[in-house]
Amino acid sequence: MFDTRMLSSDSSDIEYGAKLINDGEVVGMPTETVYGLAADATNENAVKKIFEAKGRPQDNPLIVHLSGVEMMDKYVCNVPELAYKIAECFCPGPITMVLPKRDIIPYITSAGLDTVGIRIPYHKTARELIDACGKPLAAPSANLSGSPSPTTAAHVMNDMKGRIPAIIDGGACAVGVESTVISFEGEGIRLLRPGYVSVEDLKAFGVPVYCDKGITEAVAANEKVLSPGMKYKHYSPKANVTIVTGELDKFTQYVSEHNGEDVYAMLYDSDAAFYPYKYLTYGNNAKEQAAQLFGVLRKADEIGAKQVYARCPSQDGVGLAVYNRLLRAAGFEVIRV
Numbered sequence: 403m404f405d406t407r408m409l410s411s412d413s414s415d416i417e418y419g420a421k422l423i424n425d426g427e428v429v430g431m432p433t434e435t436v437y438g439l440a441a442d443a444t445n446e447n448a449v450k451k452i453f454e455a456k457g458r459p460q461d462n463p464l465i466v467h468l469s470g471v472e473m474m475d476k477y478v479c480n481v482p483e484l485a486y487k488i489a490e491c492f493c494p495g496p497i498t499m500v501l502p503k504r505d506i507i508p509y510i511t512s513a514g515l516d517t518v519g520i521r522i523p524y525h526k527t528a529r530e531l532i533d534a535c536g537k538p539l540a541a542p543s544a545n546l547s548g549s550p551s552p553t554t555a556a557h558v559m560n561d562m563k564g565r566i567p568a569i570i571d572g573g574a575c576a577v578g579v580e581s582t583v584i585s586f587e588g589e590g591i592r593l594l595r596p597g598y599v600s601v602e603d604l605k606a607f608g609v610p611v612y613c614d615k616g617i618t619e620a621v622a623a624n625e626k627v628l629s630p631g632m633k634y635k636h637y638s639p640k641a642n643v644t645i646v647t648g649e650l651d652k653f654t655q656y657v658s659e660h661n662g663e664d665v666y667a668m669l670y671d672s673d674a675a676f677y678p679y680k681y682l683t684y685g686n687n688a689k690e691q692a693a694q695l696f697g698v699l700r701k702a703d704e705i706g707a708k709q710v711y712a713r714c715p716s717q718d719g720v721g722l723a724v725y726n727r728l729l730r731a732a733g734f735e736v737i738r739v
């Protein structure tokens with residue numbers, strides 16, 4: 403058991419966090435997407451501690467975080483020209499590219515795969531921490547496996563208190579959903595997980611963009627998926643979540659027929675004035691919904707919600723990421739009214 407310390411993002415605290423990581427420990431790290439649980443990606447024992455702290459299945463690979471594009475060639479090989487073009491456009495930023503790994507990345511980090519996801523976060527504190535360590539940092543989201551991802555340092559403390567020695571507080575995450583994950587297939591790009599960098603952004607490179615089936619459909623436990631994380635029920639609060647599609651009046655009608663003491667709606671902000679029952683709101687457009695989604699799912703548990711009926715988000719731009727996370731939180735339960 404650790405007495406988990408909350409650190410600031412001052413340089414002396416970043417140095418302290420880096421010392422912990424270089425001693426083989428795991429530290430909570432802010433990024434612009436969600437908070438991560440960071441450890442030295444090249445140290446098998448340290449990476450093992452990430453899986454233990456999260457309760458993460460060992461076949462779910464970790465993303466390796468670098469502080470700049472110039473670090474890439476040390477950890478991955480056979481990088482296609484398109485990957486450098488994408489990096490030039492979106493790195494540092496909320497995109498992860500899956501590429502063939504070099505031997506310096508141990509198989510525990512890549513969950514036995516010959517590829518590894520590489521990301522260069524935009525968040526200044528994350529890059530300062532990577533530089534202070536002088537190491538690539540393996541970092542999954544800093545939640546207990548299965549629960550909503552953390553978008554504030556307090557969320558990380560809630561899940562990781564006693565499990566890790568320290569958390570660096572870098573404020574609320576601006577993006578709020580995990581990075582876009584892509585791989586390269588022939589001349590094209592395969593989208594493995596939607597995020598802030600959208601399908602439309604990727605199509606702008608003038609190559610085919612293939613969307614993995616698991617993004618909007620449930621995959622059977624025995625089905626082969628390219629993105630292992632897509633298999634798992636994920637992002638779920640304790641409350642049961644159901645997505646309800648359709649106009650607000652039909653939505654309201656549906657809830658009125660299924661209402662109860664611990665039932666809450668998850669609405670667009672602009673719906674609230676027209677909705678008569680208990681509710682939480684999660685913004686008015688896809689970007690706001692991305693930033694607020696996980697915090698609102700955590701809030702639902704805090705107020706003791708047993709059932710949440712969520713208004714369906716749009717699937718355009720970062721909306722596809724919001725829809726994808728909400729679908730998993732709902733265990734793919736969608737009601738069309």
Ligand code: AMP
Binds near residue numbers: 501515
């Ligand atoms: P998280 O650490 O929670 O952000 O999840 C990272 C996700 O990125 C994993 O669950 C995978 O779906 C995906 N991912 C990471 N590395 C790879 C890889 N080498 N091949 C395919 N997908 C990957």
Ligand code: MG
Binds near residue numbers: 551
């Ligand atoms: Mg995660």
